[in-house]
Amino acid sequence: MHRLFVAVDLPDKVKKSVTDIRCELPGARWVAEEQLHLTLRFIGDADELTMRAIKTAFKELTSPAFQLALCGIGHFPPGKHPRVLWVGMTVSEQLLALQQQVELALLEAGIPLEGRKFSPHITIARLKETPARLVIALEEKEKAFASEPFQVTQFHLYSSTLTGSGAIHTRQASYPLIF
Structure with a gap:
C-alpha cells in the first residue's frame, strides 16, 4: 500500500522565504524546507492497481501553466486552539x-470526491499545545509576508x-502543465 497525495512543488x-518565518514557538514542529509543498489533494492509502x-x-x-504567489499566514482550525500554522x-x-x-x-481512477472544500495553503508547522496568543502574535508580525510570484509548470x-x-x-510521477 502507498499513502498518496498530489502536490505542486515550490521553487527553492x-x-x-517561507522558512525565514520560523521562530521560537513552543510546541511547534516546523516542516523541513525540502518538504514544503502545496497539496492539491490528499488521497490516502492506495494499492498498486489504484x-x-x-x-x-x-x-x-x-491544464495551462500559471503564476502563483504566497501571501499571508494563519492557522487551522480557525477560532480554535491552533494545530497547524500555514502560509x-x-x-x-x-x-x-x-x-x-x-x-x-x-x-475516474475510482477515488471518491474529497468531502472538504479545497483550501489552498502551505503547512509550515504542526502545533502541539502552543499558546494561541503566541500564534496570533506571530501571525500579526508576519501578516505582510509575500513571496515573489513563481511559475507553476507541473504537479x-x-x-x-x-x-x-x-x-x-517520495515523488512517484510528474505531470507537466501546458504552456
Whole structure:
C-alpha cells in the first residue's frame, strides 16, 4: 500500500522565504524546507492497481501553466486552539481549475470526491499545545509576508511514509502543465 497525495512543488527561493518565518514557538514542529509543498489533494492509502489507475488518469489531464504567489499566514482550525500554522496564497482561478481537474481525474481512477472544500495553503508547522496568543502574535508580525510570484509548470504524485521524525515524501510521477 502507498499513502498518496498530489502536490505542486515550490521553487527553492520561495521555500527559503517561507522558512525565514520560523521562530521560537513552543510546541511547534516546523516542516523541513525540502518538504514544503502545496497539496492539491490528499488521497490516502492506495494499492498498486489504484496507483496505476491514478497515474493513467493524470496523463490525460491538460491544464495551462500559471503564476502563483504566497501571501499571508494563519492557522487551522480557525477560532480554535491552533494545530497547524500555514502560509496562504493569492487567489488563483487557474489553481482552483487545476485542483478541480485533479479531483475529476481521481474520480475516474475510482477515488471518491474529497468531502472538504479545497483550501489552498502551505503547512509550515504542526502545533502541539502552543499558546494561541503566541500564534496570533506571530501571525500579526508576519501578516505582510509575500513571496515573489513563481511559475507553476507541473504537479506531482507523491507517496508519504510516516516515521517517528516526520513524513518522508517520495515523488512517484510528474505531470507537466501546458504552456
